Amino acid sequence: MSRVVANNTSSPSPVRDSVPFYDRREVAAMEMLQSSNNSPTFGHLLKCVGDVRKEVTGDETPVHQVLDMTDACPRSLPFVLSFSHITYSIKVRRKVTLQNLIRRKPATDPVSGETLFSATKTILNDISGEARDGEIMAVMGASGSGKSTLIDALANRMAKGSLKGEITLNGEQLESRLLKVISAYVMQDDLLFPMLTVEETLMFAAEFRLPRTLSKSKKKLRVQALIDQLGLRNAAKTVIGDEGHRGVSGGERRRVSIGTDIIHDPILLFLDEPTSGLDSTSAYMVVKVLQRIAQSGSVVIMSIHQPSYRILGLLDRMIFLSRGQTVYSGPPSNLPLYFSDFGHPIPDNENRTEFALDLIRELEGSPGGTKSLVEFNKSWQTLKRGNNNNNSESPSNGLLAKLSLKEAISASISRGKLVSGAAATANGTTFTNPTSMVPTFANPSWIEMAVLSKRSFTNSRRMPELFGSA
Numbered sequence: 244m245s246r247v248v249a250n251n252t253s254s255p256s257p258v259r260d261s262v263p264f265y266d267r268r269e270v271a272a273m274e275m276l277q278s279s280n281n282s283p284t285f286g287h288l289l290k291c292v293g294d295v296r297k298e299v300t301g302d303e304t305p306v307h308q309v310l311d312m313t314d315a316c317p318r319s320l321p322f323v324l325s326f327s328h329i330t331y332s333i334k335v336r337r338k339v340t341l342q343n344l345i346r347r348k349p350a351t352d353p354v355s356g357e358t359l360f361s362a363t364k365t366i367l368n369d370i371s372g373e374a375r376d377g378e379i380m381a382v383m384g385a386s387g388s389g390k391s392t393l394i395d396a397l398a399n400r401m402a403k404g405s406l407k408g409e410i411t412l413n414g415e416q417l418e419s420r421l422l423k424v425i426s427a428y429v430m431q432d433d434l435l436f437p438m439l440t441v442e443e444t445l446m447f448a449a450e451f452r453l454p455r456t457l458s459k460s461k462k463k464l465r466v467q468a469l470i471d472q473l474g475l476r477n478a479a480k481t482v483i484g485d486e487g488h489r490g491v492s493g494g495e496r497r498r499v500s501i502g503t504d505i506i507h508d509p510i511l512l513f514l515d516e517p518t519s520g521l522d523s524t525s526a527y528m529v530v531k532v533l534q535r536i537a538q539s540g541s542v543v544i545m546s547i548h549q550p551s552y553r554i555l556g557l558l559d560r561m562i563f564l565s566r567g568q569t570v571y572s573g574p575p576s577n578l579p580l581y582f583s584d585f586g587h588p589i590p591d592n593e594n595r596t597e598f599a600l601d602l603i604r605e606l607e608g609s610p611g612g613t614k615s616l617v618e619f620n621k622s623w624q625t626l627k628r629g630n631n632n633n634n635s636e637s638p639s640n641g642l643l644a645k646l647s648l649k650e651a652i653s654a655s656i657s658r659g660k661l662v663s664g665a666a667a668t669a670n671g672t673t674f675t676n677p678t679s680m681v682p683t684f685a686n687p688s689w690i691e692m693a694v695l696s697k698r699s700f701t702n703s704r705r706m707p708e709l710f711g712s713a
């Protein structure tokens with residue numbers, strides 16, 4: 244298996260050269276493929292990525308190669324995560340009052356009555372949308388609107404029972420084991436060891452999550468590439484730190500945290516409030532890194548409270564939630580037209596998202612709630628869909644239709660995605676189930692234990708106060 248990356252001639256660093264960076268020229272490449280009237284077969288696509296030579300190292304581990312962009316092959320395969328009618332409800336205990344006992348009147352929306360003692364609370368109500376590779380989709384809304392719940396639902400981190408709706412990748416249902424191996428979920432605060440440097444932290448993550456078959460030098464290469472991708476070159480040798488030890492800044496720490504979760508280069512990346520608690524510059528840098536990750540061929544979905552104007556410029560799609568319902572879905576650029584059509588034009592010089600959040604909050608406090616905006620969004624979406632159907636099919640959609648999910652993932656693995664455990668040899672068209680190519684655990688448990696122990700020991704050794712000698 245070889246890691247194939249785009250030939251980015253603007254990058255002088257050999258390390259940076261090994262970072263995949265697929266930009267929108269991919270669409271042009273796809274157009275070329277389509278206009279040639281020869282539909283790209285999977286074998287053809289794989290030939291583009293599979294003919295690269297292995298490094299003369301004697302082992303069979305993936306190598307980082309440069310894909311010549313003059314080649315007629317697309318730079319990455321499109322991935323589209325679609326979700327429709329996502330609804331999530333939970334049972335809540337109802338307060339039993341004398342009045343309830345007499346009238347047995349069910350509570351009103353969003354909590355509708357079920358029994359005298361319990362009610363159903365709808366946390367997500369009929370949410371639909373789409374996220375694509377190369378793009379960042381942001382889930383926004385006030386506190387308690389359901390952002391984290393939606394991210395959890397899409398990342399398959401919730402009990403199936405009460406979750407309704409459909410989630411597909413490239414039109415196919417995602418088996419939970421497959422989702423697990425092709426995705427990563429970044430929590431707000433990962434536990435990092437304070438006395439390890441940024442580089443060491445990422446190297447331990449590589450040893451833990453990347454397969455044993457990948458040589459140490461390849462793991463080091465991946466770490467160095469990631470350090471550049473995360474914009475952490477200047478902090479690479481700095482310890483993480485904590486209250487008692489000076490270390491990296493909050494923004495850098497957050498990027499390290501993201502790095503440990505994406506060491507295996509996942510296709511789908513979910514993040515719950517990756518910018519929370521950061522100053523605006525650090526938050527911008529985190530989202531900039533996420534944009535870079537998306538452009539390397541990943542689908543990035545994150546929740547965010549109040550993005551600054553600069554961050555807004557990095558977002559491709561947004562879903563605004565209000566009490567579990569969608570009140571806006573679309574690109575940031577459509578916000579002015581949307582709210583103007585709704586009868587509340589955004590004043591010039593006002594931050595669009597702040598305006599939207601304020602208006603949503605105002606509506607939530609009004610007697611009718613956000614019902615009018617929810618309905619307006621539905622009709623706006625229908626109108627937009629009608630307009631889109633009149634437009635010709637996009638080239639990436641054409642390619643999508645030609646490849647099954649299995650093929651797209653296999654080709655992605657052959658390009659170096661999912662380096663954790665991926666052992667695909669890209670020399671044929673018949674592939675087995677991608678899940679069988681990507682084991683859930685990259686390493687046997689004894690290796691995991693050894694890596695964890697070594698990490699813990701290194702960290703403790705550098706904390707003399709632990710041994711009473713401070």
Ligand SMILES: Nc1ncnc2c1ncn2[C@@H]1O[C@H](COP(=O)(O)OP(=O)(O)OP(=O)(O)O)[C@@H](O)[C@H]1O
Pocket residue numbers: 333335366384385386387388389390391392393
């Ligand atoms: N297990 C649960 N039991 C009861 N209520 C729940 C449960 N899980 C979520 N909720 C409620 O669902 C709503 C949505 O929660 P969620 O955490 O998704 O909101 P959020 O938009 O991410 O909020 P924040 O920005 O504050 O993190 C909240 O009102 C929350 O209290």
